[in-house]
Amino acid sequence: MDTSKLKPNDPRVKYETKQVRGKTYSYILGEPQGPKVDTIFLIHGWPDMAFGWRCQIPYLMSLGFQVVAPNMVGYAGTDAPQDIKEYSFQSVCADIVALAREFVGEKGQIVLGGHDWGGAIIWRVAYYYPELIKAVFSVCTPLNPINTKRVRLEDIIAAGGLPNFKYQLQLGGPDVQARIQGKDMLRKFFLALFGARGPNGETGFNTSEGVLFDNLDKLRPPMLLDEQELEYYIEQYSLHGPPEMRGPLNWYRTREINSEQEAEYAKTGRPMKYEMPALFISASRDSALPPSMSKGMDAFYTDLTRSEVNASHWALVEAGHEVNRQIAQWLNKALG
Ligand SMILES: O=C(NCCCc1ccccc1)N[C@H]1CC[C@H](OCc2c(F)cccc2F)CC1
Numbered sequence: 001m002d003t004s005k006l007k008p009n010d011p012r013v014k015y016e017t018k019q020v021r022g023k024t025y026s027y028i029l030g031e032p033q034g035p036k037v038d039t040i041f042l043i044h045g046w047p048d049m050a051f052g053w054r055c056q057i058p059y060l061m062s063l064g065f066q067v068v069a070p071n072m073v074g075y076a077g078t079d080a081p082q083d084i085k086e087y088s089f090q091s092v093c094a095d096i097v098a099l100a101r102e103f104v105g106e107k108g109q110i111v112l113g114g115h116d117w118g119g120a121i122i123w124r125v126a127y128y129y130p131e132l133i134k135a136v137f138s139v140c141t142p143l144n145p146i147n148t149k150r151v152r153l154e155d156i157i158a159a160g161g162l163p164n165f166k167y168q169l170q171l172g173g174p175d176v177q178a179r180i181q182g183k184d185m186l187r188k189f190f191l192a193l194f195g196a197r198g199p200n201g202e203t204g205f206n207t208s209e210g211v212l213f214d215n216l217d218k219l220r221p222p223m224l225l226d227e228q229e230l231e232y233y234i235e236q237y238s239l240h241g242p243p244e245m246r247g248p249l250n251w252y253r254t255r256e257i258n259s260e261q262e263a264e265y266a267k268t269g270r271p272m273k274y275e276m277p278a279l280f281i282s283a284s285r286d287s288a289l290p291p292s293m294s295k296g297m298d299a300f301y302t303d304l305t306r307s308e309v310n311a312s313h314w315a316l317v318e319a320g321h322e323v324n325r326q327i328a329q330w331l332n333k334a335l336g
Helices: 057-062 089-104 117-128 153-158 167-172 175-179 182-193 213-218 227-237 246-250 255-266 320-335
Strands: 014-020 023-030 038-043 065-070 110-115 133-139 278-283 304-309
Touching: 014 089, 023 057, 023 089, 038 089, 038 117, 057 065, 057 320, 065 089, 089 110, 089 117, 089 255, 110 117, 110 320, 117 133, 133 320, 153 167, 167 175, 175 246, 182 213, 182 227, 278 320, 304 320
Parallel strands: 038 065, 038 110, 110 133, 133 278, 278 304
Antiparallel strands: 014 023, 023 065
């Protein structure tokens, strides 16, 4: 079977939609050629979409997995509701569970993987719905234990904490939503986010300021996307009318609702202890989620495997073969 990365509109996979908790979810569905080993769900991050797993989907299909990679709420062919509650961790987790039940039934289980925001989400799904999860893995995103403190990100950063999260203040604000509209601006945005540089090495994004609007016109390939992939990102993000970035950016406007909902849940006193096999793959050069952020996470797991790839935030494509090898090696052990 051809395990090369998916191209846009690749005939090796299906593009389907399902109604999930009142929303239309679109997803990539990859079916194995022979008997199905298990079903794997892959949850993308920002600013990404199901296609962000293009290096993993054919490979996992060749191992006999049925692969489901949804476009998450607000992205591509999935609805972008106005209500911010639909973007909260607990709502997104319930969406994933509802979609998973469509594939494995009320008693079945899935293997669940995530990257970036998807990595934050899968740790929550495995905590809230452990009975659904046979094994769980995250690329780049360490565990962020349920945060019962209602500290605002602004205050943490003003006090000198989490400097690598400062860009999130810009992304949650009005500027990027207002200024990144239309195909030309989306093109410049993706050039910035996927590593294009200016003539003197200028970047269009960094984790302390966010999108550097003054540099966007200077950026030129090469970048991590080829021309066809770049066009596909622009086309998929344009499925939502202007402001196209509203859905994806809503993921940066949920801190308050997440901490309210999680503080409420924390009253149950249920400990955050993962009993299922877990894998955490850190990316050595991820400037938003450096490996150092995973300090102390091992204490929450009974069966955690850790590894690292030499890559930036975009490890899934930059180190695709190595990420695939590490997932396969772990799945072999975890699924026995
Ligand atoms: O913003 C994100 N991704 C965009 C990266 C853009 C980029 C492109 C190119 C190069 C560098 C960066 N990801 C989120 C994912 C969830 C994270 O929140 C969970 C969390 C905590 F809140 C605290 C501790 C650990 C933890 F995982 C917060 C970053």
